[in-house]
Amino acid sequence: MDELTAEDLGVTTAGLTPGGPVGYHHVYADQDISVGIFVLPAGSAIPLHDHPGMSVLSKVLFGKLEVTSFDRPLPSASPSPPPPKFGGPFTLFGGRGASQQLQCAAPVRHTVVAPCPTLRLDPVRGNIHEFVAVEHTAIFDVLTPPYDDRSGRSCHYYEVEAPGAVLDAQPLDSVQLREIGWPPSLRVVNRPYRGPQVSPN
Secondary structure: OOOOOHHHHOOOOOOOOOOOOEEEEEEEEOOOOEEEEEEEOOOOEEEEEOOOOOEEEEEEEEOEEEEEEEOOOOHHHOOOOOOOOOOOOOOOOOOOOOOOEEEEEOOEEEEEEOOOOOEEEOOOOOOEEEEEEOOOEEEEEEEEOOOEHHHOEOOOEEEEOOHHHHHOOOOOOEEEEEEEOOOOOOOEEEEOOOOOOOOOO
16 A cells, blocks of 8 residues: 555646645545545645544555544543434535544644655544644545444544644644534545456455
């Protein structure tokens, strides 16, 4: 995966305008894995969101990305979340809203510039994160297992309860995150995938 390039997958910066919507190119999905490509125009962002019980590999194909990530707290470290809502439609981007709050350790921030090693997160480490595109940026994403509302793996969005302290990079022992609905700033459009076809085999 570290060797993948934008050219391999047919992804370019054509048609991107600063601050425009995030493009999503669906590559492949089954019950065990979901593969897609996010293309973020310069100045756009995928706000703070989680991957419940999931592991994710993210390969930045081109561009420059600012990443802020939080480890998911262990259950005993946070208030009990509301029971999962099963039976709803599959929702890739989630954001149906709730009142869950999480007490997390201070975030980790870093800037990723392509070419670079693949980013990794697991069900705990870095599981809640935000991407901000400094330049036009493409990210090849592999999620396992995939989002699935019926299995309790919905995508949730969060905001920081005291954003000033975090944004000003003041030393903090912990940060409280509050779940929100779909962020108004997030615009996502589906784009056709023009790279090699992927099959289970």
